[in-house]
Amino acid sequence: MPLTAPPPVGTTRRPPRITRPEPVERAESAWVAEAVGSGDFWGAVRAAGGSPVVEADPAGDPAYRVVTFLWRGTAKTRAVLCMPNKIVDPRDMGHNLMEHVPGTDVWHWSVRMRDDWRATYGFHVDEGGAPQGEGAAYWPWLRSRPQRADPLNTRTLSRRWGGEPVSYVELPEAPRGGDWQRRDGVARGTVSEHVVRSGILGNERRVHVYEPSGGGEDLPLLVLMDGEMWQPGLDVAALLDNLIAEGRIPPLLALLPESIDSDVRWDELACSERFVGFLERELLPWAGERWSVTRDPARTVVAGQSLGGLTAAFAAVSAPERFGLVLAQSGSFWWPDGPDLESSEWLTGRIEAAERLPVRFWLSVGEQEWVALPAARRLRDVLVEKGYADAAYREYNGGHDYLCWRTELADGLVELLK
Template identity: 45%
Template sequence: MVVAESPGVAGLAAHPAALPRFWAGVAERGTPLLEPAGPGRHTATFLWRGDAATTNVLLLANRLADRDDLAPSLMRHVPGTDVWHLTYLLPDDYRGSYQIAVDEAAHTEPPDNAYWQRLMAAARTDPFNPRTLPTGRSGRASSIMELPDAPVQPWNAPSGAPEGEVVEHRFTSEILGNERSLWVYRPRPGGAIAATAGTDGTDDGTGGLPLLVLLDGNLWFPLLDFRHTTDNLIAAGRIPPMLVVGVDAIDVPTRRRELGGDPRFRGFLRTELMPWARRRLGATRDPAQTVVAGQSFGALAGLDAPDLFGGVLCQSPSLWRAPETVDAYAAADTRLRLHLSVGRYEGAMVADTRALTGVLRDRGIEVTHTEYTGGHDFVCWRGCMAEGLAALASRPTR
């Protein structure tokens, strides 16, 4: 990432009469403004239309903004105009989310957590960009930017595929001492909700449907509407009809504690959630047909039970939080199948994930490893989730 200058903005100070035409063009084209900048690269110019009272504008772009040094993320003001702008030089396949915060850049020192939380609460979407997606744990929307060669994400939108059913359940955990929502997706192959083992809601022992345990379910189902992705993948034959249980993270402190290595969470998965899914939903008892998926801290929880899940879909794992996870997998059952993905803008996570991939392959464990041009971002994860599920489904169990 390089901060650059936009030819389309640079001359406005000398030609204020061009402002109405400039803003009319922005409203028509939308933002960010993309301009070719040599082979494989574009400049992306972000804009804010200020007023006489505007003192500063921060561009909070996922993993382009440095939380410890926000000065480079301050938009530049074109003197004598209402134009605030910031331009990045980016690869043609970049995808990411961003927000804009106005008159909030009061700190010159590295911001503390309280300031960062206030900044996030004040940030807003880009009024010139209609494309948004909920990307925060609170469900607040961010704007989406995609450069021309960003990988296509064909599985996210409704397509007319037979629609599965999503039902929210409340689940009380004695091990964790809390209550949470579970969102259960049941497929509808051929237009009828898929049958489960045991018509009275009990497991008759004959097997049952494959199961995906999806962490951070409170984002994937109510906000990202993950059922469309699952519907489309099943209809296209990329994955078998399967149950999905989306597990609510409850709140940020609970998520950090449980998904960041709390051994009780593994006990919850093993002795409470999985038996419930088999008994109530008719989920398979076969670990080879059971997949767990998570992001960041959630990826650790997926990596933390190698004997419970035969498939693991691990996105942007926070391996610095629990380095012993690598050792656990070095001794794991070689029948495991894993799909690891990480963004090239995720700093040390890139090297950590590559190292984990090497450990797994040296052990003889099946693993696919993909890297995308983006950051720690649901805008990227939702497409990678679909591709990861398809990759795991295409690899036969051993």
């Protein structure tokens, strides 16, 4: 049974507005009380290795930690909102307001998290100029203040669409991004930047291309959405170099088309048949004219995150003769938003209604993604029901976050290309 046409372009431009089922558990920090009492709080922070401060669970559970975020205020500071990825509900932002230690410049906010949690985060600071009076207008105003990185934390990650890097925290058992670090003695592939014109879409975009060291013939293909973030932003070339050098994936060619801007991204990455046409009938032939690459769908990975993950799955079910391997991370499978399942989760419904296709899926999603998680689980269940026995699905303790996606991307590539 063929797929029916997707909803029209522009149907939905925001995720469902769903309240977080349970707020993150707040905690009391014994360390903060002790450091305040020491008379040299910020010296104690430096001695502890900076922010956030991680303590043992006061309840004695070795699988949990208390994580304390810190901000050094000024005389102008009226409020500070701490914003770890997906650990704040826009409908209850008061839960993330930091506490002020009276008579000091110390602001702090502590939560109890499982010890495999990781997240990027930032702060929004009220230094005056807020709307008059209390009420709903204050929270959007505070969220509109520039997000600030943590000056007490040297660990940062590139920000989407550029700008100041974001800070991040990784608890002791969280997966680390060691595969992303440049290593001495590892042969480096080449990265080139191109402009590719699309007659189907009526636009042009930059496409970064990764070619492995030494080139190769009939190379496997990786098509990775949101290329501007992955290269040069996160330097996915370093990851590919390392995985190839260790023999965990074969040498491959990677195509990284950029998303141009947010509006174009919504139009093109929400199950757009035209965008899949660009990938299949323009981008892949363009690459085939310049490099020796496979035409075997079983050696062609289409990958993406969020709307890009939705598009990766849509591309494969639309053109399984060209895209046989799907790596979808935190896919926006809720799309389009609707009042019930009949008017939402369009792609899952179409997969359920169609015959099983010769496509392998590798899906992952964060446990903290309370909007994306239910839809991802429903897609997982549909894949099982339809006989996709080789589909892989897993959840990690994190959010909608490139910090998590970078390690998940590595694991997914290894699994799909082994």
